[in-house]
Amino acid sequence: MGNKEGYLRRLKRIEGQARGLHRMIEEEQYCIDILTQISAVTKALQSVALGLLDDHMAHCVLAAAQAGGEAAEEKMAEASEAIARLVRS
Numbered sequence: 001m002g003n004k005e006g007y008l009r010r011l012k013r014i015e016g017q018a019r020g021l022h023r024m025i026e027e028e029q030y031c032i033d034i035l036t037q038i039s040a041v042t043k044a045l046q047s048v049a050l051g052l053l054d055d056h057m058a059h060c061v062l063a064a065a066q067a068g069g070e071a072a073e074e075k076m077a078e079a080s081e082a083i084a085r086l087v088r089s
Helices: 006-024 031-067 069-088
Strands: none
Touching: 006 031, 031 069
């Protein structure tokens, strides 16, 4: 994992944002403000996911591709499936 500490910091921030959303709903704040915060949390999670995918491609997939064989095909299929899941979400 390329930037473990960076990912953990971002996830900690996202965790705080999620708690803030919980509080906003409890306090019955304006729906548009809540939706705006949900959008921010979603974008932050997508950013973490893309960073992890980039790290995976640069390390795991590249190493497997250089080694070749069945392991390379498996890593490529795995990465392709992960990308498809991210696109669908």
